[in-house]
Amino acid sequence: MAIKQISVFVENKPGRLAEITELLAKNNIDIRALSIADTTDFGILRLIVNDPESTVQILKNDGMTVSATEVLGVAIPDVPGGFAKAIRTITDKGISLEYAYAFITPKSGSAYVIIRVENNELATEALNDAGIKIIEQGDIF
């Protein structure tokens, strides 16, 4: 159902992000979506990858602080108001949205958005009822 997202604690040091992504590339990990939220001191890097289990292992072996969680992937029709509709559907049900980030796909016609909500089951139900397509790991790669 849901998509595995990897979160990595990253210090704000020059080149640190490059080092991490290079490490994953060297291990043939394909990064499909990426978001980084940061302050002046540290950031949390969030990744959607083709092989989440190996990614967690690779990063942990390198001494990094890592966690994996399930997030929802939503296919948004590529028309004005598409994203707004999806978000409205969820918030109307009283489910709080923690963060969201979009990414480009090779497939045309829709944009994919990763959303992190407090309750995946309820959000999935609401989106299904509204006719909004939920994507799975397999749809992205």
Next chain:
Amino acid sequence: MFFQKEIETMNRKDMAALQLERLKWTVDYCYKNVPFYTKRLDEAGVTADKIKSLEDIKYIPVTTKADLRDNYPFGLFAKPMKDIVRIHASSGTTGKPTVVGYTKNDLNMWSDCVARIVMAAGATADDIVQISFGYGMFTGALGLHYGLEKIGASVVPNSSGNTEKALMFMRDFGTTALVATPSYALYMSEIAKELDYPMSDYKIRLGLFGSEGCTPEMRTQIEKAWGLFATDNYGMSELVGPGVSGECEERCGLHFNEDYFYPEIVDSETLEPLAEGEAGELVVTTLCKEGIPLLRYRTRDITRITYEPCKCGRTSARMDKVIGRSDDMLKIRGVNVFPSQIESTLIGSEKIGANYQLVVRREGFADTLEVKVELVDGSILESYQDVERLQNSLKHKLQTVLGIQCKLSLVEPKSLQRFSGKAQRVLDLRNENK
């Protein structure tokens, strides 16, 4: 319970008179028997009859660990070898060890000192006491050994190592007291829990801990694990070994054996005496020692001393648990900061790792302190707010304990610099060229 009540409860005036008399004797004795001191005292122009009051001690030059090392092995001995009956040495982490010698009188004085502190801590002739310090050149084990025998306790000289066998003896003998380092006592409890015997098979009621520092959290952990009452004692081989001071059952500071060791608290930079209650470096003068008398020995330990009488009835000076080492002390905006204070504040948070680093910088005319800790718990990464909350709560805790503003940075695990496996705790960049 008292071992030598008259001395232990002596009024302050009589104690001061006794100390002055013994101080004069020691200065004279050093001058006549130790060439190193003859030279030092001549240079300073100090002789025994110039010392009119205890305050005059400040005119005597200090002695340091380096002086002991420079005179390795027997250069500071005041007695010929025919009068020396025991030799101990402290482990030298850098350079030569420091070697100390005891006369018969010294050994007797030493065991009296230990007898007083173990009785103050609650040990009695009925106790069966296991000594889990390593024997050998180290003063800890033999010091406690003879002091405990002196009060009539049954001593089990188990030494350290072979923990399972030690635990067997403890169960089978019904051992009631334990002499160990706090960390070994904790380790023993962990092994004991893994064995097939319930903890109720152990009758340990009293812990006589020393030779390394112990945070309040660690003490509570040891007490819970063993169901014992933990007490702390203090000493160092240069002065005599354990027995310089120790906690009574009130546990409100360590009672000094002041008739044998004269304590001073001084500013570790200027060596100026500090007022009662102020934290500074402990400097100790031996008052009766014959083998290796020391004048104003700099212990490098930072503590406070109070002369308020204790609820237990003792009138002796009481020192706090050692706050830190003067070598490690940092002065930031006029406030003394010890890495050990930071360590005990951070201990207990599972979200962060064991390593930390203090970075001191000078920005304009103000010093700034940054404390770096490793974030190891991935589970809080889900919420950005959780990470910030952790950062803020650690920062507030540190600021409360240290009494100065600091910046707290969370860093990636293993990112703190290490020298020979140990984290570099302090990075003082104040004197770096910009």
